[in-house]
Amino acid sequence: MKKVLEQFGVEYLQILKEDGSIDEHLMPKLTSKQIKEMYKAMVLARIFDNKLLALQRQGSVGTIAQSTGQEASAVGSAFALEKNDFIFPSFRESGALLYRGLPMDNIIRVFGWDERGAKAENVNAFTMSIPVATHLLHAVGYGMACNIKNDKKVIMAYFGDGATSEGDFHEAMNFAGVFNAPVVFICQNNQFAISMPREKQTKAKSLAQKAIAYGFRGIQVDGNDVFAVYSAAKDAADNARKGRGPTLIECYTYRIADHTTSDDASKYRTEKELNEWKKKDPIDRLRKYMEKKKLWNKKDEGKLVKELQDSVNKAAEKAMAIEKPDIEDIFKYMYKEMTNELKEELNDLKESLKYEA
Amino acid sequence: MKLNMVEAINLALKQEMKKDGNVIVLGEDVGVDGGVFRVTEGLLKLYGEKRVLDTPLAESGIIGTSIGMAAYGLKPVAEVQFSGFMYPGFDQLISHASRIRNRSRGMFSCPMVVRAPYSGGIRALEHHSESMEAIYVHTPGLKVVIPSRPYDAKGLLISSIRDPDPVIFLEPKRVYRAIKEEVPEEEYTLPLGKCNVVKEGNEITVVSYGAMMKLVLEAVEKLENVSAEVIDVRTLSPLDDETIINSVKKTGRCVIVHEAPRSCGFAAEIIARINEKALLSLEAPVKRITGYDTVIPLAKLENEYLPSVKRIMHGIEEVLSF
Numbered sequence: 001m002k003k004v005l006e007q008f009g010v011e012y013l014q015i016l017k018e019d020g021s022i023d024e025h026l027m028p029k030l031t032s033k034q035i036k037e038m039y040k041a042m043v044l045a046r047i048f049d050n051k052l053l054a055l056q057r058q059g060s061v062g063t064i065a066q067s068t069g070q071e072a073s074a075v076g077s078a079f080a081l082e083k084n085d086f087i088f089p090s091f092r093e094s095g096a097l098l099y100r101g102l103p104m105d106n107i108i109r110v111f112g113w114d115e116r117g118a119k120a121e122n123v124n125a126f127t128m129s130i131p132v133a134t135h136l137l138h139a140v141g142y143g144m145a146c147n148i149k150n151d152k153k154v155i156m157a158y159f160g161d162g163a164t165s166e167g168d169f170h171e172a173m174n175f176a177g178v179f180n181a182p183v184v185f186i187c188q189n190n191q192f193a194i195s196m197p198r199e200k201q202t203k204a205k206s207l208a209q210k211a212i213a214y215g216f217r218g219i220q221v222d223g224n225d226v227f228a229v230y231s232a233a234k235d236a237a238d239n240a241r242k243g244r245g246p247t248l249i250e251c252y253t254y255r256i257a258d259h260t261t262s263d264d265a266s267k268y269r270t271e272k273e274l275n276e277w278k279k280k281d282p283i284d285r286l287r288k289y290m291e292k293k294k295l296w297n298k299k300d301e302g303k304l305v306k307e308l309q310d311s312v313n314k315a316a317e318k319a320m321a322i323e324k325p326d327i328e329d330i331f332k333y334m335y336k337e338m339t340n341e342l343k344e345e346l347n348d349l350k351e352s353l354k355y356e357a
Numbered sequence: 358m359k360l361n362m363v364e365a366i367n368l369a370l371k372q373e374m375k376k377d378g379n380v381i382v383l384g385e386d387v388g389v390d391g392g393v394f395r396v397t398e399g400l401l402k403l404y405g406e407k408r409v410l411d412t413p414l415a416e417s418g419i420i421g422t423s424i425g426m427a428a429y430g431l432k433p434v435a436e437v438q439f440s441g442f443m444y445p446g447f448d449q450l451i452s453h454a455s456r457i458r459n460r461s462r463g464m465f466s467c468p469m470v471v472r473a474p475y476s477g478g479i480r481a482l483e484h485h486s487e488s489m490e491a492i493y494v495h496t497p498g499l500k501v502v503i504p505s506r507p508y509d510a511k512g513l514l515i516s517s518i519r520d521p522d523p524v525i526f527l528e529p530k531r532v533y534r535a536i537k538e539e540v541p542e543e544e545y546t547l548p549l550g551k552c553n554v555v556k557e558g559n560e561i562t563v564v565s566y567g568a569m570m571k572l573v574l575e576a577v578e579k580l581e582n583v584s585a586e587v588i589d590v591r592t593l594s595p596l597d598d599e600t601i602i603n604s605v606k607k608t609g610r611c612v613i614v615h616e617a618p619r620s621c622g623f624a625a626e627i628i629a630r631i632n633e634k635a636l637l638s639l640e641a642p643v644k645r646i647t648g649y650d651t652v653i654p655l656a657k658l659e660n661e662y663l664p665s666v667k668r669i670m671h672g673i674e675e676v677l678s679f
């Protein structure tokens with residue numbers, strides 16, 4: 001006997017087109033105020049990114065990973081969450097983190113070689129994970145804990161297209177499915193993992209379809225369309241909150257900047273391709289929509305940009321003014337209580353610093 | 358009551374789960390099956406599917422999700438079926454469990470226990486007999502506990518579960534059913550980071566842990582005329598070197614026994630500490646009686662590879678007659 005066991009489809013969603021027009025039927029419920037809030041968060045992410053780059057160029061912070069071009073994916077997804085929900089960011093998620101309330105100076109300090117920046121209370125976000133894909137399991141474990149405790153939180157985990165090739169991606173998706181964890185996986189398919197194009201990560205046509213094999217929903221959205229990202233994320237979050245388990249959302253977008261400030265993307269991609277994608281800019285697109293709807297004008301724009309630039313500059317000044325940490329800090333956080341061995345080693349270090357001085 | 362190590366650990370898990378609703382047990386076959394060594398037998402029935410999780414077959418998944426649960430505020434006790442299969446999950450230990458407190462400057466922590474049956478002597482398949490404790494000791498931010506007997510296993514496991522930091526709890530499976538001894542029914546703790554002086558003496562210090570402890574005790578018993586001080590390390594990290602140093606200062610001689618490979622093994626660390634803190638008390642070079650820098654052989658040659666009572670006796674005599 002031969003029969004079809006199951007048949008699958010993969011959805012794609014776009015609501016806001018490049019010219020700023022929308023598909024009215026698909027448009028999620030959003031007030032004008034909310035739309036402006038989204039716009040503000042996206043512009044902040046862009047301005048903040050540029051500031052980080054400037055700080056890096058002048059040597060005030062180390063290597064940074066910019067998210068230019070991915071603002072709609074970061075903000076649209078985070079916008080679907082409630083205050084008590086929890087996010088697990090990768091290293092390229094300033095947009096989502098800032099929207100969640102992580103103070104700008106914290107992020108600047110983390111990239112500026114100061115671990116203390118990672119500590120920010122009441123943000124409901126985990127510290128960023130540098131090892132690709134490993135944090136997806138933490139997100140799933142956190143979600144499993146919510147299930148165990150009947151805590152109706154939604155957990156959102158961010159990662160790139162390259163991350164989907166890692167074993168931990170598989171294990172996280174699999175555990176999430178098996179334990180029905182309330183996790184929304186946000187895959188920022190920005191087309192590259194450093195120099196490696198998306199086609200070299202997997203033969204699959206989409207990343208969204210990977211969810212099917214784990215028994216839950218996957219959807220690809222136009223990642224430069226904040227309404228599509230929000231709509232899919234809101235559905236996924238609602239489902240998770242109602243006990244209907246995880247969702248994978250592939251945000252189809254593009255990394256406009258180099259991979260990090262240590263990278264030169266011109267080695268592996270063309271100017272032409274870059275310019276094509278610049279035309280799809282998520283911020284321009286939303287602004288066009290708002291202007292069409294008479295929600296926004298040049299004056300508003302000028303005012304917003306100035307206001308955000310000022311606050312970003314202030315945050316940078318604040319971050320730069322902070323004094324160097326104590327050497328005790330190297331040892332202090334390895335365990336809740338410093339072990340005798342670490343106390344001895346700290347003394348050793350103090351002695352040798354005395355000698356060096 | 359008289360219990361073997363499997364029963365003692367099982368009792369500790371039952372009691373801690375009863376006492377603290379945040380304690381969760383997870384791993385491969387730990388629920389319905391009660392674990393391949395039956396260490397988690399009966400837990401599922403007592404505490405249900407929400408707290409005893411039969412997981413998919415994935416060690417990174419088990420350890421990685423435990424980290425997420427610990428960050429939430431639960432206390433996961435994860436079982437890795439054999440310590441030889443820890444490596445798929447080792448990345449999660451070295452990259453995250455051990456560093457989250459430091460990375461977040463204390464905002465998040467990782468109070469979890471990873472239990473794994475460990476070390477040789479049970480005529481097992483390849484990958485089921487290794488002693489790789491040194492890699493965990495070498496990982497800053499982890500604690501490493503290895504009990505040698507049922508009484509210790511219960512008290513140390515309870516302390517490990519209550520500890521605010523990640524603990525690797527390695528259970529010598531050769532001891533699992535080999536020693537039966539009096540174990541109090543009520544809960545008790547034994548301090549982490551403290552060596553146990555099992556037998557006092559003044560001619561030579563013998564340091565060991567895990568399954569080798571039984572052999573060491575047999576060896577010193579046979580050496581009737583030797584006054585040996587026997588120290589069970591119990592917690593390899595953080596190491597209570599004070600107890601070892603004080604003993605070596607008293608005896609002037611020391612032998613260290615472990616079945617793990619020799620180079621960069623735990624004995625090397627103890628010798629370094631003795632050199633730093635008690636060199637002038639030494640009357641003979643410190644001797645290591647260990648496994649070799651090879652893959653541990655299968656059962657046909659395992660007895661030759663592992664330190665034996667005779668080899669330990671011979672080593673002690675050698676150091677005494679230096």
Ligand SMILES: Cc1ncc(C[n+]2csc(CCOP(=O)(O)OP(=O)(O)O)c2C)c(N)n1
Binds near residue numbers: 092160162188193
């Ligand atoms: C486990 C691991 N391997 C390699 C790296 C080095 N690395 C950093 S980012 C990166 C590419 C990540 O690509 P992707 O997941 O698509 O995310 P993106 O950087 O595009 O946001 C690599 C290989 C790492 N950080 N972690």
